[in-house]
Amino acid sequence: MFELIKTGTKFDFIGKSRIYFTVSLVLCFLGLVLIFAKGFNYGVDFSGGTSVQVTFEKPVDIDKMRTTLSQDVGASVSIQTLGSDNSFRIKVDQGSGDENLKKISDTISNTLKAKFSEGGNVTIDSVEQVGPQVGKDLKRQALLAVLYAVIGILIYVAIRFELMSATSSIIALIHDIILTLGVVIALNVTFDLTVLAALLTVVGYSLNDKIVIFDRIRERARMDEHIPLMESMNISINETLSRTILTSTSTLLAVISLAIFGGEVIKGFAIVMIAGIIIGTYSSIGIASSLVYAIKTRKGKK
Template sequence: MAILRFNQTNFNFRFLEPHNIKKAMVVSAALILISIGSLIVQGLNFGLDFTGGTLVEVGYEQAADLEKIRAQLSAGGYADAVVQHFGTDKEVLIRLGVHADKKNDVLSNEVLALLRADGATIKMRRAEFVGPQVGKELVEDGGLAILYTLIGLLIYVTLRFEKRFSVGAVVALVHDSLITLGFFSLFQWEFDLTVLAAVLAIIGYSLNDTIVVFDRIRDNFLKLRKGTPTEVMNISINQTLIRTLVTSITTLLVVLALFFLGGELIHNFAAALIIGIIVGTYSSIYVASAITLKLGLTKLDLMPVEKEGEDMDDLEQMP
């Protein structure tokens, strides 16, 4: 039976043919294994939000030279300092690791003195200290936030669709989150609260894309009664392909602008979203839909359940 007979688009990609699913599963398995291995061996490079330390914000009269500031701090014994613009090129944010031998006010004054050594006019905007215990609690709370999100989405998809759909959707969300975390672990990019927010945003984005595909699959299972499950799901994915690509590309354009033009403060946030959008678009087809198909979904699973005696009630109401 030709798939084009049912298709309402010009696309006829056979995404869920067995050989294509096998190739996709090999790619996904490899990425997940690399991600888990890196997370076990290297872990995440947690930022100041999680590890604790001191944050110092200073203001210059002229545009600040970040490379010069880094050199000044490194020469003064603060080689671990993270320096970035904050808001404008005159405002500078400096993140320092934990220095247990120095109090917060002493540390911030030393940093200010190092930067003023060449005669520059600098004003202290603020100095904040994040304790290691607070950082540890944030790590735990962040992990629980992701876990609770996945559980809540599992319940939502189960209630809205069918249990096979919910399994496919949640596996896809775990897949996307793990691969995103794997990239940050593998390349040791800094993982802070903004990146955690990006991971949660990725979960929402990926689920939205998956639900659009699932909605069309559910509708087509009831309309295309002569099609096999593989045919019906391929048709559904092709019918939603334009919507998926347009949404992904337009979102990527915005995130790429943030990545290249948004400054260091949101650089890793944008990087996480870029990875998540690409992986999430892929997983909607080759993880969520493929797993749902492999679990044996048929049109009988989606047929509305008839209540006992419903036919008799209809007959009694007839004139």
Template sequence: IDFEGGTLIQFKFEEPTTAGEIRGMINNTALGNAEIQKSGENEFMVRVKDMGVGNEIVEMIKADLSSKTFEVRRIEKVGPKIGKELRGKAYLAVVASLFLILLYISIRFEFRFAVGAVVALFHDVLITLGIFSIFNWEITMPVIAAFLTIVGYSLNDTIVVYDRIRENRHSIRNQALAEIINTSINQSLSRTVITSLTTFVVVLVLVIFGGEVLFGFSSAMLIGVVIGTYSSAFVAAPILIWWNEKYPAPVVKKK
């Protein structure tokens, strides 16, 4: 609703209720574009693009489901212009962050390192977004903020691995790049796992006790911490090996 505009109403029923009951009632009205999403036990969110129909939906549900007891948990209204503006800013924030990351790592390390890092970040965000889509969870501005936090967190792990690779390339000269990368991952693995585990525990507490307001943000962070931990070692590093094999560095001949 933050990005498309319209009205969102969340209901909490005291008795078991199905989305089909609500959907059947709404489809018999002029509100055929309404979307119904289960958000918890006997909780449902109804989204309608028309901003002016919030009270109308409440009255329709009261009339058609008069045998059930429920409460309206929240009503949100976002204009289409504001929704479009928020969507544009969210896209811009993600693209700008990835571009700046690409630029920074290219300067700090090499361009091929930057490619591996950015692909790994895309991987982290897309998988997290995919899990949200599978469970039909709502994408809100706090969730977008969680995506950007995931990008920063995963990048930190990736840079730790990359820094160890760079050090070992200078100290271990008689091994292939793949062997150096494997050694570097093993050397930094314990640090990565311990750091990620402590973060995971904190975020898990937020998921369990943070309530509905923090659920989207904390769930995205929980997924992102797990995905980002393995992508820094098993996505970014293999891409570096692939890039080195496909575009090998020129050999400087000694005179």
């Protein structure tokens, strides 16, 4: 079996916990500043706007269509393929009121007919307005989705391991979410349902990494009760280090391919996954385990 990190390595991860905590606190502070000072670049799903469904007779270049429509409409445009390669849902990040709705619909129709003749006849199947209230409801539901995920994780880890491991996992996952959202804002990624899905995926992926390490820590504690806690935890992290890095790297390669070749539709998802995997791997090795150690030693002193 291939091992990136050879058996017997003795990196002192727990001993450097203060460095990890300091770096993470600074990064979380910067992430929170971005979240509250700059805010998210919400897509039409959350901010409201206009949704137009169109169908061509023949395939067209979706990236070219997105760029052209953004220029002609004068607003952010996202496009999703529906069923066949010739049917699309075009979402425009503006359009309040019947007049704007008709104006945007006419602009899209005229642009597609004039500049995408290679697609044959184009049919406007439907025109809908996504109101601000719908966007607010989706924001609330998105927040609840993350909250329910965190609560479920807390219960699961507490049952499988112990409460202090669950607490450490939740703190580390909140750390992962804040830093990932900071990257989303810093790179001006449009926050839509795709990005939300990626964020929830990152939470699950990061948790899986932490569970593997916690499981090894528990096994090691049972096998070598005479070994000091710090040494036992360091051995456990070192034993899982090769697996953690190889798994994260292989997943990263797949997601990077999505970012490069997947086009604009999937780019936001890929960026969030890339950031989340890197941050989650770091927090699994440096933050979650160090938090468990800090809580256990503090509890022991009491």
